[in-house]
Amino acid sequence: MTVKLSIDGKPVSVAEGTTLMEAARKIDVDTPVICYHEATTSEGLCRQCVVEVDGWRVLAPACVTPVSQDMHVHTDSERVQHARRTILEMLNATVDLSQAPDLQIQMDDYQADRQRFPNAQVRDAQVLDDNPFYVRDYEKCVMCWRCVQACGDDLQFTYSLSTGGRGYESKISTFFDAPMPETTCVFCGNCVAVCPSNALVSKTEFFMDQGLNYDQIRQEKRKQRKQMPRK
Amino acid sequence: MLLPALLEAQNRYNHISKEHASLIGKALRVPLADVTGVIEFYTLLFDKPTAETIIRVCDSPACSLAGSAESVDALTAQLNTTPNQATPDGQFFVESVPCLGMCEHAPAALRGEEPVSQATADKATSLISGDAEAPQGIIYGDERPLTARCGVVVPTSLEDYLEHDGFAGLHNVLAKSPEDVIADIKTAGLMGRGGAAFPTGIKWEGAANALDDTKYIVCNADESEPGTFKDRVILEEDPFSVLEGMLTAAYTISAKKGYIFIRGEYPRAQRIFEQVIAAAYEQNYLGKDIQGVEGFDFDLEMRSGAGAYICGEETALFEAIEGKRGFPRIKPPFPTTHGLFNKPTAINNVETLANVSLLMRIGPDQYRQYGTEGSPGPRLFCLSGDVVKPGVYEVTEKTTLRELIYEQAGGLVGKAELQAILFGGAAGNFITPAQLDLPLTFEDTRAAQLSLGSGVVMIFNGTRDIRQALVELGHFFAHESCGKCYPCQLGTQRQLEILERVNHGAALPGDLERLNDVGWTMTDASLCGLGQTAATAVLSAMEHWPELFEEITVSPN
Ligand SMILES: Cc1cc2nc3c(=O)[nH]c(=O)nc-3n(C[C@H](O)[C@H](O)[C@H](O)COP(=O)(O)O)c2cc1C
Ligand code: SF4
Ligand code: SF4
Ligand code: FES
Ligand code: FES
Numbered sequence: 171m172t173v174k175l176s177i178d179g180k181p182v183s184v185a186e187g188t189t190l191m192e193a194a195r196k197i198d199v200d201t202p203v204i205c206y207h208e209a210t211t212s213e214g215l216c217r218q219c220v221v222e223v224d225g226w227r228v229l230a231p232a233c234v235t236p237v238s239q240d241m242h243v244h245t246d247s248e249r250v251q252h253a254r255r256t257i258l259e260m261l262n263a264t265v266d267l268s269q270a271p272d273l274q275i276q277m278d279d280y281q282a283d284r285q286r287f288p289n290a291q292v293r294d295a296q297v298l299d300d301n302p303f304y305v306r307d308y309e310k311c312v313m314c315w316r317c318v319q320a321c322g323d324d325l326q327f328t329y330s331l332s333t334g335g336r337g338y339e340s341k342i343s344t345f346f347d348a349p350m351p352e353t354t355c356v357f358c359g360n361c362v363a364v365c366p367s368n369a370l371v372s373k374t375e376f377f378m379d380q381g382l383n384y385d386q387i388r389q390e391k392r393k394q395r396k397q398m399p400r401k
Numbered sequence: 402m403l404l405p406a407l408l409e410a411q412n413r414y415n416h417i418s419k420e421h422a423s424l425i426g427k428a429l430r431v432p433l434a435d436v437t438g439v440i441e442f443y444t445l446l447f448d449k450p451t452a453e454t455i456i457r458v459c460d461s462p463a464c465s466l467a468g469s470a471e472s473v474d475a476l477t478a479q480l481n482t483t484p485n486q487a488t489p490d491g492q493f494f495v496e497s498v499p500c501l502g503m504c505e506h507a508p509a510a511l512r513g514e515e516p517v518s519q520a521t522a523d524k525a526t527s528l529i530s531g532d533a534e535a536p537q538g539i540i541y542g543d544e545r546p547l548t549a550r551c552g553v554v555v556p557t558s559l560e561d562y563l564e565h566d567g568f569a570g571l572h573n574v575l576a577k578s579p580e581d582v583i584a585d586i587k588t589a590g591l592m593g594r595g596g597a598a599f600p601t602g603i604k605w606e607g608a609a610n611a612l613d614d615t616k617y618i619v620c621n622a623d624e625s626e627p628g629t630f631k632d633r634v635i636l637e638e639d640p641f642s643v644l645e646g647m648l649t650a651a652y653t654i655s656a657k658k659g660y661i662f663i664r665g666e667y668p669r670a671q672r673i674f675e676q677v678i679a680a681a682y683e684q685n686y687l688g689k690d691i692q693g694v695e696g697f698d699f700d701l702e703m704r705s706g707a708g709a710y711i712c713g714e715e716t717a718l719f720e721a722i723e724g725k726r727g728f729p730r731i732k733p734p735f736p737t738t739h740g741l742f743n744k745p746t747a748i749n750n751v752e753t754l755a756n757v758s759l760l761m762r763i764g765p766d767q768y769r770q771y772g773t774e775g776s777p778g779p780r781l782f783c784l785s786g787d788v789v790k791p792g793v794y795e796v797t798e799k800t801t802l803r804e805l806i807y808e809q810a811g812g813l814v815g816k817a818e819l820q821a822i823l824f825g826g827a828a829g830n831f832i833t834p835a836q837l838d839l840p841l842t843f844e845d846t847r848a849a850q851l852s853l854g855s856g857v858v859m860i861f862n863g864t865r866d867i868r869q870a871l872v873e874l875g876h877f878f879a880h881e882s883c884g885k886c887y888p889c890q891l892g893t894q895r896q897l898e899i900l901e902r903v904n905h906g907a908a909l910p911g912d913l914e915r916l917n918d919v920g921w922t923m924t925d926a927s928l929c930g931l932g933q934t935a936a937t938a939v940l941s942a943m944e945h946w947p948e949l950f951e952e953i954t955v956s957p958n
Contacts, residue, residue: 204887214731216887217926228933229925234731249925253888256922260891287895288909289902313890322432332438333726333884336709338894340884343441345426345433346419346448353434 175241190221190232190243199245201232202254202276204261205314207364210324213315218254218276222247229253251280259286264293264338266310269368273312293338300349302394303357305376306342310369313340317361317370330355351398403431403439403724404707407446408665415455416447431724442726442883444498444708445665452487452494456528457511457666458520461500461627461877462823462870463785463859467507468521473497475522479529493529499710499877500627500827501666504785504859505792506536514668535669538634539792541809546771547752547759547779548795551638557676559684562641568686570761571645571652575694579609579653582761589765590777591757595621595713595750596826596855597930598843601757604747607737608654611745618650618659618699619722619741619748623706623713625664627827627877628857631781631793632751636663636670639755640677644701646754648686649761650747651699659699660741662718664706674703710881714929715740715748717883728885729929752781771797775844780853782841786823786860787814796841803837806860817862821945825854827874828934830941831867867942868904868949875900878935889932892923896936906954913950916943 171186177194184193189212191201204216212233220229224242229249244250258273259282267273277284295308318331330353334343344353362370371379373394377387406425410417417425417440426436440446458464458473473484476495480488487494503509506518512528518536520528527533540548554561562568574582587602608616620643624632635643647659663671678701681687691697704722706712712721716730719741740746749757756778760768771779782794782805789811796805802822806812813819819834830851832839839849846853861867875897884890899916902908920936920943927933943950 213885214928215885217928218887220926228927231731231928236733252918253922253926256918257887257891257926260895260919260922261887263895264891287898287915290895290898313884313887329432330434332432332434334438334441335884336442337879337882337884337890340890343434343437345437346422347437354432 173237173239175237175239175243177243178245184237186237188237190230190235190237191219193237194221194232194243194245201245202279203233204273204312204366205316206233207314207316207366210316210319210364215313215315216257218257220250220253221245222249255280255282258282259284261312263287263290265312265367267312267367269310270312270366272366291338293341295341298349299376301351301355301357302373302391302398303359304362304370304372306350307369307371308341310367311342312367312369313342314366316364316366317342320360320364321355325360326356326358328354328356328358331361403429403436404443404721405704407436407440407443408705408707411446415451415453416449419448422448429724435725438726439724442709446707450487450491453492454513455494455496456513457496457498457501459499459501459503459507459509460497460873461504461827462873463500463504463628463791464508465869465873466786466861466865467519469497469508471522472508472510472520472525472528475525476528479525498666499880500625500629502624502630502633502664503536504628504630504783505539507785507791509536511666511668516669538638539790540634540795541790541792542779542795542797544797545779545795546763546797547755547781548635548639548793550642551634554639556638556640556673557680559641559677559680559686566762567641568645570758571648572692574649574652574761575692575697579655582649582653583609585761585765586757589760589768591753591760591768592776592843593750594752594756594780594856596626596828596852598853601749601753604737604749605650605653607735608656608745608747611654611738613745615658615742615744616654616656617741617744617746618647618654618656619715619718619746620647620659620661620751620754621713621715621718621748622661622663622667622670622751623710623718624667624751624855625706625710625713626855626857627874628783628785628823628859629826629855630783630785631856633667633670634793635751635755636667637673640670640674641681642755642758643751644677644681644686646749646757647701648691648699649757650749650754652697654745654747656747657698657700659701660704660722661701662704662706662712662722664712665708666706671703671705678703709883710877711883711929711931714931717929718748719746726883728883729931731928773799773840773842773844776842780841780856782856782858784810784858784860787817787862787865788812788860789814799840799842801838801840802858805841805858806837813860813862815862817864819860820863820865821861821867823857823859823861823870823938825852826857827877828930828937829854829857831938831945832941833945866904867946868900871939871942872897872900872904874938878931882931882935886926886928886932888923888926889928889935892919892927892932893935895919896923896939900939903950906952908951908953913943913947916950
């Protein structure tokens with residue numbers, strides 16, 4: 171069955187079950203995203219993709235909201251912009267987005283004030299360098315859940331990571347904070363591949379940032395691999 | 402079964418060690434990382450040793466007004482410890498916690514598994530020794546059709562229940578078709594009492610029509626909205642009426658299995674309900690071919706919450722029963738088709754189910770004699786704060802706030818002047834004396850852009866600083882946000898930070914606007930009802946008393 175709706179005043183016809191985000195793309199309208207990724211399950215976390223629907227009490231996250239007949243959707247209304255700008259400002263006051271280029275662009279697009287929330291408590295964390303393959307710097311983590319999903323049901327089925335904490339203290343956890351080599355991790359790198367903010371970086375990149383050359387990196391990684399506990 | 406296993410370990414060993422967590426995860430085939438994720442989510446679970454007895458003192462507004470902060474000081478001073486720190490002998494651990502659902506007995510506390518009323522600082526000694534007073538339900542109302550049995554029957558006695566009109570509604574139900582039961586509930590106009598006021602008839606019809614052999618009935622007894630304690634009183638004093646409502650629901654939608662999810666901070670209600678379930682099995686009110694009706698089989702299990710307000714949200718509650726972190730799900734799909742274990746589910750509030758039993762006993766026409774045209778049936782309100790007679794009020798006819806507070810509840814303590822009312826719950830609005838003539842109906846509150854919520858009426862006299870209450874509410878939402886979606890995960894914290902500045906008289910230029918932006922972003926863009934209402938009280942206070950938010954008494958150094 172096809173569903174007819176309008177997006178920013180333009181008529182659109184799509185199949186039932188299509189999301190608002192997919193429908194908007196049909197007419198070349200893009201909604202900004204933070205948590206969305208093709209390879210992982212959309213959970214509607216970041217709400218950066220929200221749009222306004224006539225008659226709805228609250229905004230709708232375009233990545234998970236299915237189209238319905240005669241819906242009138244506004245992807246860039248005042249309310250939408252307000253929410254997106256404030257989400258970015260609140261997030262920037264919480265974590266280090268310096269290595270999340272896409273979010274830097276979004277902050278410029280929505281004229282987010284990078285100092286909007288003075289004296290805000292930041293989510294600080296120690297850099298976790300506990301294996302030869304990747305480094306975890308959760309001060310940069312935006313809690314998009316993609317690494318957990320990639321490690322679990324969406325890609326690898328290894329389940330070494332879980333969402334942890336609660337509320338503002340949300341975080342990515344391993345079993346009783348175990349270092350990665352002591353978990354079920356198989357170092358497939360899927361989590362690193364889907365991380366949007368460089369909270370997870372490969373060792374190669376990490377060493378390159380520290381100024382090591384190709385040979386030094388190889389040697390360093392070899393040394394670390396040898397120290398790994400055997401499973 | 403993950404949550405019951407973890408709660409059991411917590412109760413036996415006062416925390417969950419890595420070894421025990423590992424054993425539990427392996428036995429239940431749950432990934433170990435997920436076990437940690439679950440432990441970290443629920444506040445009644447600890448991964449480090451606590452103490453023999455945990456003393457929890459409520460720090461939500463009604464108890465704060467009654468001096469709960471001083472109680473904590475007195476307790477920790479006597480025990481020579483600090484909050485969240487075990488005494489050296491490992492005997493006690495004192496913790497400040499959000500509303501314990503005993504606001505009519507403020508300040509409320511929980512000593513291990515025992516509820517304690519009026520836990521004021523001067524009673525710290527008896528609170529520590531375990532000789533403190535346990536709270537009793539206090540119910541008022543001229544006519545009390547819904548709560549008639551409360552305080553009259555032995556709550557765990559099925560015989561007593563039968564002698565007091567018990568199961569009369571169910572016997573009427575069993576003589577009807579499920580369609581006719583739904584028709585009766587629709588005629589009665591019953592609306593859910595859990596906060597959203599959703600029509601129960603439509604909900605049950607949806608679940609009845611869902612095509613699936615497996616369906617569930619769930620009773621939402623997670624009551625954790627600050628200021629709300631009506632469900633606790635029903636659970637403790639007339640629990641069979643809730644069971645009867647669940648049986649009616651099971652018969653109507655053809656569910657064979659049900660759960661009652663009672664918050665972990667209601668150990669007494671849990672003990673009572675365990676006995677109720679056992680008695681019901683004994684007398685064939687649960688089990689197979691119930692009351693001789695062939696094929697009417699229904700099993701009921703009690704589950705305990707583990708410390709998370711969000712698990713009152715229906716889909717988060719399903720996740721908790723399924724042994725996961727209590728994250729709300731994206732809706733649609735709705736529970737009537739995709740609920741517990743992804744099966745069609747009818748989930749209802751405690752008071753709603755008690756109303757079902759009443760209405761099926763007296764019939765929809767008689768039921769509509771109570772309440773108003775737009776708000777049929779009796780309805781419970783929870784009065785707390787600076788009022789002479791705090792307690793549960795059963796309202797059966799059109800009543801204004803003024804009548805409720807001044808005629809029925811004796812007005813304010815010491816004849817003080819009224820400053821504000823927190824109306825509907827922590828997720829509700831502050832209202833002012835100018836709104837006292839508001840009738841307590843769905844239609845009138847909706848017209849005034851307010852919500853009855855869970856029936857909270859929390860009263861603040863003229864000497865109270867509303868900013869202090871706002872910080873407590875802000876703290877509550879920051880503490881209880883599940884963290885799933887950004888607006889609420891981040892916004893509840895930003896809101897709290899600003900409210901703390903405001904309360905200290907150290908607001909920064911632009912804070913009013915910041916608070917407004919954060920508030921509207923949470924309201925507009927959050928995933929679930931928690932975030933969508935986390936700023937309601939704050940925004941209403943900003944509207945009534947903008948000057949409170951700009952007063953600067955401390956120099957910003
Ligand atoms: C954050 C949050 C907390 C809630 N807590 C409760 C609760 O403790 N008890 C309850 O019955 N409903 C609670 N609800 C409402 C439930 O989601 C649901 O609407 C209700 O259980 C349905 O029952 P009813 O139709 O009988 O009211 C809560 C909702 C939200 C968003
Ligand atoms: S570590 Fe990266 S992928 Fe994982 S939740 Fe954080 S930002 Fe997302
Ligand atoms: S609104 Fe708050 S409680 Fe609800 S899903 Fe979002 S973070 Fe969780
Ligand atoms: S992209 Fe839609 S909620 Fe994150
Ligand atoms: S028990 Fe303290 S406010 Fe409810």
